[in-house]
Amino acid sequence: MYKNFKNIEKIVFGRGAFSQLGEIIEPIRTQNNRYFVYIVDNYFKDKTLAQKLQNLPEDLVYFIDVDPYEPTTEQVDTLRDDILTKRGLPSGVIGIGGGSIMDIAKAVSLMLTNSGSSVLYQGLNLIKNPGVYHLGIPTISGTGAEVSMTAVLTGPEKKLGLKCEYTVFNQVILDPELTATVPIDKWFYTGMDTYIHCIESEQGINKNAFSSAYAQQAIQLCEEVYLNEKSGKTPENDDKLMVASLMGALSLTYSEVGVCHAISYGLSKILGYKHCFANCIIFQHLEDIYPEGVKKFKTMVEKNQIQLPQGLSKEWNEDTITAMATVSYNLPFMWRHAFGENYQNIATLEYIKNLFRRL
Secondary structure, three states: OOOOOOOOOOOOOOOOHHHHHHHHHHHHOOOOOOOEEEEEHHHOOOOOHHOOOOOOOEEEEEEEEOOOOOEEEEHHHHHHHHHHHOOOOOOEEEEEEHHHHHHHHHHHHHHHHOOOOOOHHEOOOOOOOOOEEEEEEEEEEEOOOOOOOOEEEEEEOOOEEOOOOOOOOOOOEHHHHHOOOOOOHHHHHHHHHHHHHHHHOOOOOOOOOHHHHHHHHHHHHHHHHHHOOOOOOOOHHHHHHHHHHHHHHHHHHHHOOHHHHHHHHHHHHHHOOOOOOOOOOOHOOOOOOHHHHHHHHHHHHHHHHOOOOHHHHOOOOOHHHHHHHHHHHHOHHHHHHHOOOHHHHOOOOHHHHHHHHHH
């Protein structure tokens, strides 16, 4: 099937690009009730970035704590209701932070113009009306949320994104200077999310020349950042990783993710593991499915002195494993991409439970 997908309308990249925020949104301020909503990672509340938001007095600024939990439908609904009660419909929404913050910003922009709970819109093309203008500014690289057409939310019954062309940001500001203070462990986990995106995109039935071009370039950049002689967290590598993140997400947009992400959704939904960390925990155990990718991943883990937990499944009872496997089982598009049209003969519930038992 051909994908006629929407990309970001505008992108600015470069060190110091964040300073252009006020100028970029000025023309948009004439829309709706002439104010902006800022959704910012709580990590920056008492830091320099919080003093450089370029917000006006009428703007609403929310500092959101997303550690250790991922965005929820309830959180998005509550935030939407608070915004509309206080000021009515804004000119736009700005998300400043990692993947979770950007997903919240995307989801809120949509829910401001669509009635009911965001639970109703978890799935593909369920959104009825375009959201308000929304702008993303990543402060960590790897999740690909800055270009993704999905805003992933955990609801009462499932972890699944609001996915449609309206979800994509109207504008993205890519400023590698904003990633300077990212701790080494999180820098590794999120960067590996990009790497895993590309490995899974490349190794499945939806692979094509378009997705491969982005995946191969992003993989090369990841290897330069995490494996080469000049590897490590340096300004040059921060630049490369920010570009790799964008390319990795474009690759999966025109292809699909696979086994690791399917398992990650179950681990995150039931036990609350952060997505990128969950991917790293899982991917090390998938050498029979992604042999070359896992081999290089383990080399990256060793070179960057990252410690990943082992033997987690020893602490899980059968009910917990079944609950996680059920979440993962209900992601057929990922299993189909990984194993082909006859995926149901391979990705049975018992097979998936055994994948969890490896962890």
